Amino acid sequence: MSTLDKVTIAQLLHALKQTWSFKSSSKWSMDNPSKGQCGVTSLVVNDILGGEIRKTPLFEGWHFYNMIHNTRYDFTESQFNESISYEDLPSNREEAFMDTNFNQYNYLKSSVLKELSKTE
Template structure:
């Protein structure tokens, strides 16, 4: 069962698509092809959010604006696992559609706001473009 990934706060800017519609479209669009290459071996239909955070956060940012949040992820034994991306929508609401990808032994640290660089992403550009195309197609 999926719980809402939205934390309390104001509604996104006027003219933005319905958040619930976007969440459904994003989740339906995830696949191995939209997964970060570093997580492709761990991706499965049983954990479809695995490796989707970067492309998902950028797609949500395209639709709603706001801030991109980035945090390190560490294994419980102290080894570095990687990074996790999510969004802070205009008005302060946090939206993390991929948080459930992590197991109990993966600890997401406190985030920092990251400015979005211009142009295509350096990592996962093809995954982002495919996810964005699927989501935009689904929401019309």
């Protein structure tokens, strides 16, 4: 059984928090590490845990997150000061990729997988 077969939400969130950086989003800052990470994070979470990518319109534009076994997981909600009124609109990988690029995606995915491998 590989690490990905038994990864928990808590482990994945920890790995994301350890690896978000300017390399995964140009909006990243030390004060707000999840800023601008929603698209790239939703893609990596989808790769690891499956489920669906969902979106909600916000003032800044679309906000992406994940729906796994009918439960919403928004790993980047901490970037916002106000609570989100989720609409849970269906989305997909193509839309989420419009919020990132391959370099950011490849960096975050490989960094998260490396971080998760430390938990074996």
